[in-house]
Amino acid sequence: MIPASFEYHVAKDIAHAIQLLASSGGEAKVLAGGQSLIPLMKFRLAQPVALVDINRIAGLGGIRENGELQIGALIREADLEKNPIIRQRYPIITDTAAVIADPLVRNMATIGGNLAHADPANDHPATMLALRASVVAQGSKGERVIPIDDFFLDTFTTALRPDEILIEIRIPKPAARSGGAYLKLERKVGDFAIVGVAAMVRLDESGKIAAASIGLTNVGLTAIRARNAEETLRGQVPDDKVLAAAGAAAASAAQPVSDLRGPADYKRDVVRVLTQRAIRKAVARAKGGN
Amino acid sequence: MAVETAPTATTTGPKLRRIRVTVNGAAHDVDVEPRTLLVHFLRENLGMTGTHIGCDTTSCGACTVLLNGRAVKSCTLFAVQTDQSSIATVEGLEKDGKLHPIQEGFHQEHGLQCGFCTPGMMMTAVGFLATNPAPTELQIREAISGNLCRCTGYVNIVKSIDYAARKMRETAEGKA
Ligand SMILES: Cc1cc2nc3c(=O)[nH]c(=O)nc-3n(C[C@H](O)[C@H](O)[C@H](O)COP(=O)(O)OP(=O)(O)OC[C@H]3O[C@@H](n4cnc5c(N)ncnc54)[C@H](O)[C@@H]3O)c2cc1C
Ligand code: FES
Ligand code: FES
Numbered sequence: 001m002i003p004a005s006f007e008y009h010v011a012k013d014i015a016h017a018i019q020l021l022a023s024s025g026g027e028a029k030v031l032a033g034g035q036s037l038i039p040l041m042k043f044r045l046a047q048p049v050a051l052v053d054i055n056r057i058a059g060l061g062g063i064r065e066n067g068e069l070q071i072g073a074l075i076r077e078a079d080l081e082k083n084p085i086i087r088q089r090y091p092i093i094t095d096t097a098a099v100i101a102d103p104l105v106r107n108m109a110t111i112g113g114n115l116a117h118a119d120p121a122n123d124h125p126a127t128m129l130a131l132r133a134s135v136v137a138q139g140s141k142g143e144r145v146i147p148i149d150d151f152f153l154d155t156f157t158t159a160l161r162p163d164e165i166l167i168e169i170r171i172p173k174p175a176a177r178s179g180g181a182y183l184k185l186e187r188k189v190g191d192f193a194i195v196g197v198a199a200m201v202r203l204d205e206s207g208k209i210a211a212a213s214i215g216l217t218n219v220g221l222t223a224i225r226a227r228n229a230e231e232t233l234r235g236q237v238p239d240d241k242v243l244a245a246a247g248a249a250a251a252s253a254a255q256p257v258s259d260l261r262g263p264a265d266y267k268r269d270v271v272r273v274l275t276q277r278a279i280r281k282a283v284a285r286a287k288g289g290n
Numbered sequence: 291m292a293v294e295t296a297p298t299a300t301t302t303g304p305k306l307r308r309i310r311v312t313v314n315g316a317a318h319d320v321d322v323e324p325r326t327l328l329v330h331f332l333r334e335n336l337g338m339t340g341t342h343i344g345c346d347t348t349s350c351g352a353c354t355v356l357l358n359g360r361a362v363k364s365c366t367l368f369a370v371q372t373d374q375s376s377i378a379t380v381e382g383l384e385k386d387g388k389l390h391p392i393q394e395g396f397h398q399e400h401g402l403q404c405g406f407c408t409p410g411m412m413m414t415a416v417g418f419l420a421t422n423p424a425p426t427e428l429q430i431r432e433a434i435s436g437n438l439c440r441c442t443g444y445v446n447i448v449k450s451i452d453y454a455a456r457k458m459r460e461t462a463e464g465k466a
Contacts, residue, residue, distance in 0.1 A: 001346050005304055008324035008370050031371075038327075038366045039348050051324070053371060078360075102436025104351055104414065107360045108367070189435045 003041035007050040011057055014138055017165055020052045022140045026162035028052050032074060032113035035105050060112070060167060065089070069171040073112025078103065080111060090171065091285060092180030092198060096127040099182070102190035112166045115151070118158045118222065121192040125152060125223035126215030127182050130198035133171045139164035152222035177210075178202040179285030183278045184217065185270055187261060193218045194261045195270040197250070199278035201233070203286050209233045214246075214275065219254035219267055226250040229275060238283045243276040250275040309373040313338070314382025322369045329353045331369035332379060340380040340409050344438070351437030354410035354417075355379050361417030363436070380409035383416070391457040392416055392450070401450030403441040411437050415451045423459055427452065 009028075011017030021028050028050035031037060040046040054060065060074040063083050069090060071080070080086060081097040100106060100114070100123050114124040115135060128135075133148045140163050151159050160166060180200035184193045196217030204210040212233040214226040229249035236242040256267035284290065306321040313336060320335050332338045332355070344352030346365055353365040356378035383390035392412045395401060402408045411434060418425070418433040425433070430451050431444065439447060 002327070002330075003325045005323065005325055007305070008307060008368070010373075034368070034371070035348065035366060038368070041325075042327075042346070055371065102351070103418070103433055104354055104361050104363050104436040105348065105366075107362050107417075189432075 001042040003038070004044055004047040006041075006048055008053065009050060010053045013057055014060075014165060014167060017052050017054050017057065018138065018140055018163055020050070021165070022163040024050050024052075030054055030116070030165060032116075033076065033109040034113075035101065035109040036113060036117045036119065054165065065173070068173055071111055071169045071171070073110060073116075073166045073168060075111050077101070077106035077109045077111065077114075081106065089174060090131075090180075091290075092127055092131065092182050092200065092282075093171075095182035096123050096198070099123060099184045099186070099196075105190075111169060115169065116158060116160060116166045118152050118154075118156050120155055120220055120222050121218045122223075123182070123184060123193065123196055123217055126196055126217040127180075127198040128169065128171075129215030129223055129225045130180060130182075130200040130213045131171045132200075132213060133169055135166055136168040136170060137161075137164040138167050143167075145170070149225065155221045175202050177204070177286050179282045179287070181278045181281035181285060183274045183281070185274060192261075195219055195254075195256070195267050195274055197271065197274040197278040199275065199282040201238070201279060201282045201286055203283070208235055208237050209242075209283075210235075212246075212279070214250055214278075216250065216254055216271060218261075219256040219271055221255070224253055224255070226253040226275070228253055233279070238279060243279055246279060247272040247276040307370050307373075309370055311369070311372050311374075312376040314378055320369075324368060324370050326369045328355070328364040328367045328369045328372055328377075332364065332377075335369075338379055338381050342406055342409055344406065344410075349438070350407070350410070351414060351434075352407055352410040354413045354437065356413055356417050359417065359420060361414045378413065378416070380412055383412065390416070390454075391461070392419075392454040394457065395450035395453035396447075399446050399449040399453050401442065401447045407437060407439040407442075411439065411447055411451075415454060419451070419455055419458060423455060423462070425452075425455060430455075 009020050029048040031051040031053045060072040062072045064070045077097045086093050128148045135146045182198045184196040198215040200213045202211045212230045214229045216224040229246045232246045232249045251268045251272035254271040256264045258264045304323045342352040344350035348366045355364045
């Protein structure tokens with residue numbers, strides 16, 4: 001399959017990329033890992049008049065802990081998965097990167113593209129909701145920081161303006177006694193999620209849940225934050241009964257539709273089960289376990 | 291009577307872009323359309339048909355090549371993106387009439403039947419073994435999870451990769 005013709009531009013730096021995007025009148029697209037965009041172009045579901053290749057921009061490929069965690073937009077999933085800072089201090093991100101597509105796709109696919117694409121089936125959005133991340137965008141009007149709750153507007157639609165580039169993801173430093181986990185059920189290795197659940201918890205000194213945040217993958221038009229489930233957990237000891245209530249709450253927040261990956265009822269029940277498992281794992285990690 | 295001028299598109303054709311790519315050590319300067327996928331560039335512009343197109347939808351891994359040492363699906367990459375890069379394909383595995391350990395592995399362990407998936411399997415394995423020279427069976431299985439084989443089954447493919455890993459370690463130790 002051969003995509004429609006397009007103009008190809010290699011952006012030298014961020015300013016150049018923004019200028020190229022701005023001058024295209026909204027008709028150009030950023031090319032990062034290409035693992036979502038190129039398949040769409042091959043099916044001609046996307047026919048951008050121009051591509052702005054950002055892969056050669058220096059400075060978008062770093063991971064730094066600098067008060068908060070800063071992940072450059074061009075970090076590839078394979079590098080995220082192996083990064084020692086992430087493995088040690090943000091294992092929920094390692095959980096997520098490791099179950100995205102297959103190792104070949106992960107050698108190209110970028111975290112910035114995963115968020116900017118805003119496919120509800122993508123795995124990072126739920127994890128970033130749970131991590132209370134923010135997204136740094138740069139455009140002709142300058143730089144702005146978008147809280148993750150305001151970032152996903154609809155399927156394939158984000159708060160990014162046509163001349164804006166996602167340059168970095170920022171994640172608050174993990175608090176003491178906090179932990180997180182991402183669990184995904186897939187039909188076969190490398191497939192998109194039937195359901196995915198990201199959970200972050202912070203425990204108080206007595207072992208009660210001081211704060212929790214929960215994100216759901218592929219059960220709505222965007223990744224969903226299950227606020228009602230978070231509420232259920234606050235101030236509680238995470239025993240079986242509390243976990244069951246949180247699972248039920250998350251299931252009621254999900255809006256799955258029936259498709260090849262299963263009927264809506266089934267998916268809702270998977271949300272219920274995976275939510276409990278993800279919280280249990282997050283609590284274990286908050287206590288220093290794995 | 292006014293002479294009609296043909297629209298520019300038909301007179302000039304698509305806009306080409308000159309790229310320089312090193313494939314298996316040899317540099318090529320080629321003019322390509324931006325929409326040319328790397329796999330078509332290799333097969334059609336360079337005549338190197340060892341890299342296969344299976345699914346054409348980023349699912350099967352038959353088109354896997356190494357881009358600057360990393361295994362990637364060449365059906366999901368534009369050739370223009372690889373300007374100034376180095377690419378390794380199955381054609382470059384054999385050196386001076388001697389099979390690469392991965393080829394020897396597939397031969398010894400019966401890692402192929404029809405051979406369609408084999409170039410992609412081997413390139414994935416070469417990229418993987420460069421980062422993990424002593425993998426477990428599980429790690430090998432995980433590494434080839436983006437490559438589909440429809441006839442051999444995976445048991446012998448896993449054995450072939452393990453064979454290559456052992457052979458490459460022995461050679462490395464012998465040299466040290
Ligand atoms: C076989 C297969 C299986 C997959 N399975 C999964 C899976 O299980 N889970 C999962 O999460 N994903 C999966 N993916 C998707 C993959 O992770 C994509 O790579 C990802 O969705 C997009 O990242 P990219 O870097 O490839 O972006 P691209 O394809 O380059 O871009 C995607 C979109 O985002 C825009 N964009 C990219 N980067 C930026 C930026 N920095 N600023 C502004 N806009 C930008 C582009 O313009 C485009 O619209 C799969 C893909 C394939 C091919
Ligand atoms: S042909 Fe490229 S992944 Fe199947
Ligand atoms: S050997 Fe035939 S598809 Fe793998």
